[in-house]
Amino acid sequence: MRIALVILACASLGLAQEKVLRLPIRSDGPKTLDPVRGSTQYEAQVCEQIYETLFQYSYLAETPRLEPLLLEDMPKQQGLVYRFKLKKGVRFHDDPCFPGGKGREVVAKDVFYSWKRMADDDNSPRSWWLYEETIKGFDAYRAAQNKAATFDYDAPVEGLRILNDHEFEVELNMPVYRFFYVLSMFQTAIVPREAAEKYGETFSSHAVGTGPFLLRREEDWQRTKGIVLHRNPNYRDDRFPEGGGDVRHEAAGKRIPFADRIDVTFFSKDQPMWLEWKAGNLDFVQVPAENFEEAYTKRKRTLRKEWEEQGVRSNPVPLLDFIWHCGFNMEDPVVGGYTEEKKALRQAISYAINLDQINDSFYNGINTVYDGMISPGLDGYPPDGHSPAGHRGLDLEKARALLAKAGYPEGKGLPPLEYWTQSGANGPEQTEAVQRDLAAIGVQLKTRLIDFSQLSEAVHEKRAQMFSYAWGSDYPDGENNLALFFGPNGAPGSNCFNYKNAAYDELYRQIRTMSPSPERTELYAKMRDMVLEDCPFVGSMARIRFYLNRPRLKHLRPSETYFNWFKYLDIDPDGK
Amino acid sequence: MWQYVLRKLLWNIPVYLGILLVVMLALRVNDPVWVRLGKNATQEDYDRERKDLGLDEPFLKQYGKLLWGFDLERQSWDKPGRSVGKELSQAVWPSLWIALPAFVLTTLVALGIALVAAFRRGHALDRWLMAGAVVGMSISYVVYIILGQYFGAYKLKEWTGAEIFAIQGYDTKRAFWWVHFCALPVLINVALAIGYDSRFYRAVVVEEATRDHVRTARAKGLGERRVWLRHVLRNALIPVITHVMITLPFLVAGEILVEVFFNIPGMGRTLITAILGKDFPMVQGFTAVFAAIFIITNILTDVLYALVDPRVRLS
Numbered sequence: 001m002r003i004a005l006v007i008l009a010c011a012s013l014g015l016a017q018e019k020v021l022r023l024p025i026r027s028d029g030p031k032t033l034d035p036v037r038g039s040t041q042y043e044a045q046v047c048e049q050i051y052e053t054l055f056q057y058s059y060l061a062e063t064p065r066l067e068p069l070l071l072e073d074m075p076k077q078q079g080l081v082y083r084f085k086l087k088k089g090v091r092f093h094d095d096p097c098f099p100g101g102k103g104r105e106v107v108a109k110d111v112f113y114s115w116k117r118m119a120d121d122d123n124s125p126r127s128w129w130l131y132e133e134t135i136k137g138f139d140a141y142r143a144a145q146n147k148a149a150t151f152d153y154d155a156p157v158e159g160l161r162i163l164n165d166h167e168f169e170v171e172l173n174m175p176v177y178r179f180f181y182v183l184s185m186f187q188t189a190i191v192p193r194e195a196a197e198k199y200g201e202t203f204s205s206h207a208v209g210t211g212p213f214l215l216r217r218e219e220d221w222q223r224t225k226g227i228v229l230h231r232n233p234n235y236r237d238d239r240f241p242e243g244g245g246d247v248r249h250e251a252a253g254k255r256i257p258f259a260d261r262i263d264v265t266f267f268s269k270d271q272p273m274w275l276e277w278k279a280g281n282l283d284f285v286q287v288p289a290e291n292f293e294e295a296y297t298k299r300k301r302t303l304r305k306e307w308e309e310q311g312v313r314s315n316p317v318p319l320l321d322f323i324w325h326c327g328f329n330m331e332d333p334v335v336g337g338y339t340e341e342k343k344a345l346r347q348a349i350s351y352a353i354n355l356d357q358i359n360d361s362f363y364n365g366i367n368t369v370y371d372g373m374i375s376p377g378l379d380g381y382p383p384d385g386h387s388p389a390g391h392r393g394l395d396l397e398k399a400r401a402l403l404a405k406a407g408y409p410e411g412k413g414l415p416p417l418e419y420w421t422q423s424g425a426n427g428p429e430q431t432e433a434v435q436r437d438l439a440a441i442g443v444q445l446k447t448r449l450i451d452f453s454q455l456s457e458a459v460h461e462k463r464a465q466m467f468s469y470a471w472g473s474d475y476p477d478g479e480n481n482l483a484l485f486f487g488p489n490g491a492p493g494s495n496c497f498n499y500k501n502a503a504y505d506e507l508y509r510q511i512r513t514m515s516p517s518p519e520r521t522e523l524y525a526k527m528r529d530m531v532l533e534d535c536p537f538v539g540s541m542a543r544i545r546f547y548l549n550r551p552r553l554k555h556l557r558p559s560e561t562y563f564n565w566f567k568y569l570d571i572d573p574d575g576k
Numbered sequence: 577m578w579q580y581v582l583r584k585l586l587w588n589i590p591v592y593l594g595i596l597l598v599v600m601l602a603l604r605v606n607d608p609v610w611v612r613l614g615k616n617a618t619q620e621d622y623d624r625e626r627k628d629l630g631l632d633e634p635f636l637k638q639y640g641k642l643l644w645g646f647d648l649e650r651q652s653w654d655k656p657g658r659s660v661g662k663e664l665s666q667a668v669w670p671s672l673w674i675a676l677p678a679f680v681l682t683t684l685v686a687l688g689i690a691l692v693a694a695f696r697r698g699h700a701l702d703r704w705l706m707a708g709a710v711v712g713m714s715i716s717y718v719v720y721i722i723l724g725q726y727f728g729a730y731k732l733k734e735w736t737g738a739e740i741f742a743i744q745g746y747d748t749k750r751a752f753w754w755v756h757f758c759a760l761p762v763l764i765n766v767a768l769a770i771g772y773d774s775r776f777y778r779a780v781v782v783e784e785a786t787r788d789h790v791r792t793a794r795a796k797g798l799g800e801r802r803v804w805l806r807h808v809l810r811n812a813l814i815p816v817i818t819h820v821m822i823t824l825p826f827l828v829a830g831e832i833l834v835e836v837f838f839n840i841p842g843m844g845r846t847l848i849t850a851i852l853g854k855d856f857p858m859v860q861g862f863t864a865v866f867a868a869i870f871i872i873t874n875i876l877t878d879v880l881y882a883l884v885d886p887r888v889r890l891s
Contacts, residue, residue: 034656037656121624126614129618202656203657205657223655224846225746268839269836269837271837272744276743281743453608457607460622492619493618494615
């Protein structure tokens with residue numbers, strides 16, 4: 001009788017069943033939960049649930065758009081000075097590092113402290129480049145403090161000024177538009193000084209942030225296995241966005257996060273992840289390439305009927321990829337250089353490689369093949385993926401004519417070219433395809449199939465004559481990809497082609513300071529075509545990731561540009 | 577005997593140092609720094625990282641440091657704040673929970689099959705059992721795992737409606753956790769090893785069963801049971817012990833593939849993650865522990881020989 005009464009009481013109090021999200025991460029998971037030490041998307045996937053940044057991407061926007069997260073509103077600009085205002089009442093997670101174990105309110109000095117941690121070499125920071133040459137006096141502060149006996153976090157930085165507990169100013173060296181994108185990246189998330197100092201090295205596994213979810217105990221993160229995150233009981237009153245369209249989202253205005261707990265499992269192999277999904281033990285999954293045809297029809301790429309009947313929904317997510325199958329070291333005496341003959345040689349190679357065939361054979365034809373380095377969906381991406389300056393194959397006639405123009409008719413006189421590529425996955429087969437394509441015009445390849453660390457080393461040391469590599473954009477702006485051809489970024493920097501073009505560099509300096517506008521887009525296209533004409537790479541491709549979710553998971557709009565969208569996901573307890 | 581053990585231990589010190597030297601050399605063939613830094617790294621980042629990791633020092637100095645200050649309290653490069661010892665001590669249990677039952681089960685079943693086959697040598701049963709063993713040996717480990725996971729866990733749930741074996745995972749807090757998470761990997765390991773082991777044991781038993789002293793024993797009128805127990809099985813024990821003892825260190829090392837596919841946080845998975853992540857302290861720590869266990873097991877095997885076979889003298 002008593003038991004029945006307790007059950008009745010619970011039911012009447014609305015003590016619903018715990019809502020648990022069961023999500024996969026396709027890797028061994030993060031290596032660290034310290035924002036300044038992290039850099040991979042696996043670290044982003046977990047850190048963005050625990051920590052928060054000043055900005056976030058708008059969840060319901062069709063194209064990536066920034067909006068305030070820890071800020072009251074977007075910063076006000078006066079010349080090079082930006083004034084930021086923090087939201088009031090944002091509190092850190094409860095943790096023993098605070099007096100009484102109660103998380104305190106976030107104030108302006110926490111922001112500067114968090115940014116300064118990236119300048120401190122003792123923290124082994126991975127992403128100083130995000131701040132480099134951006135904030136007035138910050139580079140000098142970094143150099144001086146790292147030389148000093150102890151790093152003084154209280155020492156002033158010329159461009160960082162606290163106005164009061166919730167307001168601060170940042171003065172930049174020059175208008176750098178990407179700065180706002182940077183402030184939405186998890187590496188710039190706000191951390192409490194008390195926790196970073198108390199836990200020291202172990203702060204990497206003892207995360208204390210302001211996010212909607214928290215790590216209750218260090219043991220909840222089992223390296224290489226999984227992580228359990230719980231809802232932050234003190235999370236501020238934040239609501240599901242209204243959305244900009246005519247139709248109001250069904251969850252608009254509801255308090256977030258919805259889930260009480262997130263059980264994340266790390267999968268370094270796709271088969272167990274796929275079986276767990278099929279068995280109904282995961283709420284969404286990224287469809288592995290080898291299972292693509294099990295879920296989708298190959299020709300139309302539509303979800304198979306039997307899956308649709310189960311209520312499974314498909315969510316294709318275009319990735320901000322720039323994958324090239326053949327990059328040239330522009331300093332190489334054979335394939336590098338900027339004379340008409342040298343250009344003709346690279347263009348000939350480009351015309352001879354059949355990227356569409358590679359896409360069909362190795363990627364189920366689902367990748368996007370395009371001209372240039374600016375990923376699909378971004379300003380500067382060529383209409384339909386085709387640029388008039390591109391030299392995309394397959395056009396063997398043009399390839400042979402250009403090869404003759406380069407001084408190597410039918411490949412005669414051209415020594416075998418060294419092609420460095422990864423040995424993993426289907427690397428050897430893809431290399432054979434490239435080798436076969438080039439053999440058709442008389443170009444011989446000497447392949448070097450090596451692991452990623454060797455490839456990376458060879459490219460950084462300018463030893464790789466030709467190489468296949470890839471770039472995932474750090475933020476949704478073509479500027480990030482155009483930087484790969486900026487002369488001063490030459491190897492070991494991100495310009496692994498060692499491309500040098502004074503006119504291009506001048507334009508890059510210009511667009512770096514511009515905000516989105518038709519003029520900027522025009523310059524992006526101009527720069528893209530300058531590079532395409534010189535042909536330092538054969539490309540490009542971008543992947544589309546297919547997410548499937550079951551009907552029990554609600555409000556899923558996956559993105560891989562940012563990952564703090566777990567807070568918007570809800571579970572239908574009656575759904576399958 | 578103790579003198580023998582001590583002498584063997586001393587002889588093995590150079591071997592042990594050699595193993596560590598080879599592993600350190602092998603790890604340093606490729607520079608790990610650029611990969612660890614990821615994209616957007618500069619030469620300045622590279623130089624700093626090399627210094628932080630101690631890779632800028634001459635190799636012999638690094639080796640000297642490893643030997644001089646070697647302890648399992650060294651920090652993992654990939655898991656700041658976590659010592660190598662802590663990582664290994666946590667990883668060893670999941671590995672043992674799978675490897676030990678698999679080892680015991682494989683040994684008992686393989687010995688059983690071997691004895692039946694040897695006893696019925698030349699008969700149809702023997703031929704069928706050995707043909708089965710050859711087929712079992714010929715199948716790749718990955719095939720066992722993929723099929724085991726698909727039919728043993730996923731399909732079984734579909735057929736029965738009950739999740740008897742987990743597709744992947746490891747959680748000791750769950751009821752009947754061992755059956756749920758470990759039984760299937762154990763069965764896969766047994767299926768993989770049983771073919772080779774039963775053929776090996778059969779060959780050993782058959783060889784002993786055809787020796788002169790066994791024939792003599794039979795000629796003297798000794799009962800078949802005594803012939804087998806006293807003359808065949810006892811003498812067959814030495815190769816069996818060798819095989820079993822050689823296998824023992826690998827129980828601690830864990831099974832890389834099964835742990836990766838089944839998401840079991842054991843030694844095998846820890847090792848492969850460390851190798852792929854270029855986490856030198858972890859790989860070196862693992863090697864140091866594994867090599868030590870291997871050497872000790874070898875010495876123990878010699879001691880066991882003497883205990884089992886009076887003809888063997890430790891000197």
